[in-house]
Amino acid sequence: MVSISFLKIRTNKMKHFFCALCLLLLTGAALQAAPAAGARYAIRGKLQGMDTGWVYISYHYQETDHIDSTRIAAGNFFISAHLPEPLMVTMKLSGNPQQVSFLAGYDTITVQAAASRLFDAAVSGSPEQDAWMKYREEFMAKVPRRNGRDDTAFVKALENQSEAYVRQYSNWLGAAIVIYDRFISYKGTEKAKVLYEVLDPAVKQSYYGRRIAYYFDAGIRTALGAVAPVFRLPDAAGVMRALQEFRGKYLLVDFWASWCPPCRKENPELVKAYLKYKTKGFDILGVSLDSNKPQWLAAVAKDGLLWTQLCDSNGYDGGVTALYGIKAVPQNFLLDKNGKIIAKNLRGEQLQLTLQAILGQ
Template sequence: MKKIAMALSLLALVASSIMAQTKPAKEKEALYNVSGKIEGVKSEKIFISTYNGKGFDIDSLVSTDGKFTFKGKLKYPAIYSLYLNPKKDRLNIFVQSGAILVQAKKDSLSKGTVKGSALHTDWMVHRKQMDGAYALMSKGDNLYKSVQQNKDPDSVALRKTAHDLFVAGEAYADSICKQFITTHPSSTISPFIINSYFMRAGSEEKAKDYYNLLDKNAQASYYGISVKEFLDKAALVDVGKMAPAFSMADTTGNAFTLASLKGKYVLVDFWASWCGPCRKENPNVVKAYNEYRDKNFEIVGVSLDDKKNNWLKAINADKLTWIHVSDLKGWQNEAAKMYAVSAVPMNFLLDKNGKIIAKNLRSEELHKKLAELIH
């Protein structure tokens, strides 16, 4: 599921689980058979789709009585969505090889039952456990949106409350994920959880710890291989490594080179205008920049936007006055690839010689680290 970061908006976890951002190694193809009945359907089109890493593979049929059967090749166990209208209710199914039976009602499709997929059963257990984390994140997200829309005079305090709710949601989700992986070391859902939530720069240690909890079969699964590949790649930009050099166009189209900032402490900050958690964190980064900008400290914002107007608009709206670069390639951003960035927000703090000395600094952690270094 092509990927978050847990720089998480946990509200995006369901979506990110359906559209992971990593591309694991291939597994031997198997066959799937998803059949069943949707009560209330008469002469209507039924769809089934899954994300393939670049877009959606969609199959459909016209059912006269609500009955359906979908068959196909299964490259690896994955989430498929069953729906009547792409903009309305749908039933997400964790599909594995073999026969899977679905029973559902047209007016409550997402509440349908699924039999024949042990992975779906495990996934539902995990999803149920995550309800509390989703609730916290939803509350924080709604509060943040309310502040943005109403321009409340107490917005600073309310933004902090929203941020604290997100942090609480992350901590709770982390504990739930660890509990599931510890108690289900052989389930493919366990490496899937790591793949979906922890495969991002800054979470390498957790990903590694959780990967080591898996049994050999889970490690050898499609998602287990994906986690291992991520860990190997992320090790190249670990703390203590020299930061990869890059050159990229700034907002005016002129080339900026990271090496030009040698001799300064530099925060390489990966973000995007469409990233809710990034925009929520920006006021904190602005505060840090204003405090240390005249003390041999600089920020380089690397945007994963693909539309220049949206990028520039966000820079102005959030009052981000530091250096900004982007190649407008979205997730294919060349610098993001070099730094193994699979989710945003994400940042890397470099010392005066360009060595990575910290990663994923957020909230008070950013201020604390800068205070230690810059006097």
């Protein structure tokens, strides 16, 4: 399987830089229970090497992209805009591919940076950001440099320090972020459940706490015998299609992506099953996590995928992947004619053997 992490951490002589391109687009009641009013954030900054231009502050929230902007004058800027609740925001500069992310609340934040090293900006004035930075500066500094992909000592140290941070900073948003990234994103669901109970009630009610709970509930939503959660996504022509349209046949809902080698390796098996059983009441619905549409469609054509293809272009940050608890691909769900889940993650010959038992030779 191919998975993705909310944080990307790399080491260099015991200095750990991690960039949180965050804010997963999660849907459902658990995430809709956010504070309705919110308030305004305020960011004041000084930039070296950039006297004029634009500053952009962006974040994702409840399936919507939010972008605020302000002008830079003599290297200084100030921006204030609505923020529904404390969130991780991303700051970019015009004409500059770099970015920096930090936790913003309703305090006035100060950002000082060289435009050429925006990712290394000094951010102050946000208690939540200060607590978040402790993860990098104190806890991750205790993790040894990774020595190869199968370095179990590195993995163990990373998990231990992540757990220690959550327990010590359980009343800060960073603890919920670490639970999701370090444990849920790496299939450590049982540990995540234990640590979730350590969180302060206010953190549980935050955006990051709610998305943990929403992920836990995915196991119930997609349990065998449950009616598969309904969704709507665009097909290759941009037409919105609903899962309910495909009822009346046995349907394999297949989550995949063009950039996922295990998915591409599995596709020939799906093609065999589709060609053998498509006239016997079987269909496949592909759900791609691709953000690059030409790349997605090229893979569909190259692999000969003849069934309907939809795309959740926000990938692991998408509403449908959150709805189904998808943290790695490939994954699939076999539904009966009424939309009930009767099997999961059928691979290779397993799919054909299952269909043979249901539909005959």
